[in-house]
Amino acid sequence: MDASAQPTLADVAERAGVSVATASRALSGARPVSGDLQRKVREASRSLGYRRNAVASALRLQRTETVGLVLPRYTTFFLSALIESVSDGLERNDMSLVLRYSEPDAVHDRDNVESLIARRVDGIIICPPSLEASRESIEAAGAVPIVQVGRFVETDQSDSVGLDEDRATGMLIAHLIAQETRSLVIVGLDETVTADARRIRALRAAAESAQVEVSVAEVTPAVLEGGIRAGERIAARAVRSEGAGTGRASWGGPDAIVCANDDVASGVLAVLRMRGVGVPEAVQVASLLDLAPAAPGDRTITSLRHPWPEMGREAVRLLIDAGARPGDRVARRVSLAPQLVPGASTRR
């Protein structure tokens, strides 16, 4: 044995005075080994600093205990939360994560899938960058279990985990309506963007069945600055009399403002605070997307918390389950609902 190389099972066996088979069994526990040899092998392993070679093991077992994760190269909170949760789910199963980024085009995406298969990953989790062209990447997986997260490409080859945003939107509306809300303005969503349009429809559907009037503010970017601009426009039209207190009497604007995310809501809130408009007395403010789920302490903004940790773990669960039932090709679709987290910006 070369001193610079890692010791092998044969080294351990020799040191313990047993066969490699016994050494293997003693360390893996796959088959019973007498207490005496058990001890000797463990001792030899420890003293040599033996570490099982996962590569050789994978070749023999035809399983790498590894999952590939393919993500589009956008730097968003969404994706980094997803990485963490997938990693967490895998760790619980003693598996490893191989990470690859795709450019928004699907060619690259497919190369990534191919490369992961060459590494013989046991499964692939993919957030498809392109809704049109990613299908072939997914189908390239062939017999390797694959699950989509966050976005769906229609195919019966793969399971998928997504968000049930509409349901959560409904919950948010219900929360607002319970507090005598009759009118509502949406800030930071852009009707010309597909995903936003769906959210607006969901808000409308939930609100109008309760006879709440819904309007969409002029489009502003879904960041702080956009929230401020929209907030100023809304407030300019709505403040009936300066200095008339912070209650509803002095406010002629909507009963509620629903923002695309926490940043936008922060901007709106800042404007209202400076104008002396009472929140939540005069107007309630809520956010459709919690950007800092890990943030500590005082929750000021009522928002929908997206279940990132659960998404990753669920994806891993689907994958492992699919691996256990090879040949079972019924595509499963799991939807997780964001959770309503009440804050000080709406009434109880």
Place this chain on the structure above:
Amino acid sequence: MDASAQPTLADVAERAGVSVATASRALSGARPVSGDLQRKVREASRSLGYRRNAVASALRLQRTETVGLVLPRYTTFFLSALIESVSDGLERNDMSLVLRYSEPDAVHDRDNVESLIARRVDGIIICPPSLEASRESIEAAGAVPIVQVGRFVETDQSDSVGLDEDRATGMLIAHLIAQETRSLVIVGLDETVTADARRIRALRAAAESAQVEVSVAEVTPAVLEGGIRAGERIAARAVRSEGAGTGRASWGGPDAIVCANDDVASGVLAVLRMRGVGVPEAVQVASLLDLAPAAPGDRTITSLRHPWPEMGREAVRLLIDAGARPGDRVARRVSLAPQLVPGASTRR
């Protein structure tokens, strides 16, 4: 050959009517193969959908073309930028990334290193979660090349890549001072946090040598909302006369506000704008940490852009280089300086 399994080199060889050795050479190009057989093998490979088994290859070559990345489980922009840049650096070398998270404790950290070694990664990149206890994790790497990023644990076992923050801080101060700055407030840093304390010291050192008065605002979280709150406090104390214009005459606050990051600065700026305080005429605003290096177009906030992409690539470079020169144990330390990016929030 089982139809559900991946075809092997033997399958390709058989189909092409050549030996496995020839098939291997034809596909890898390691040795010359006659044009005729070359074609036959490629054709057979294509028609069978052959994909080289990276596991078997790794076992044979004793190289996995894989690098492990160990990160503390904090959800920060820092880490997600680092992941991307490491991934990018590896991709350029046709290598893969195995990602593992450590809890802040070092035990877990060490388990991660062990597990990566069991997978026979060719190298490890680690951001040590604990400055005291992580040393043994690093030393556990043994003969496997390891490089630290972002933080340093003193050891001669490993190369490291870090930021020269103090130098960049000095540049920022110099930029502000050149514009008649006499007083300066720091927002979003917490003196009780080690890393923040060092930044504050660096700011003080740079500023005081130029006789600029430095104070630290009450601690607020280093996020948007914290910036808004701090901005409101500073403005409330500083605005001498409402409606007196946007120049310096109506501003009794500090000449400059240095924020922990872009989010905080955004909050501060928003408040100042709403109050009608002229930026940068009355007060300059700058950020110590650019959170959106990829952001397009108009740079409004003067900030320090951290070299994330270079950090990851540099770490990979060190690793590959170390792998090429085994036994060479001279620890190399690379420092990269953040870059000052002037924006509209400071004077030219």
Place this chain on the structure above:
DNA sequence: TTGTACGCGTTATCAT
């Protein structure tokens, strides 16, 4: 319970 020997899929060595 323990040991022997084969095979996982690839690549390098050696012989032709």
Place this chain on the structure above:
DNA sequence: ATGATAACGCGTACAA
């Protein structure tokens, strides 16, 4: 230039 074969390190079927 091509082919036969050994070896990488492990797990297990089979024999004892």
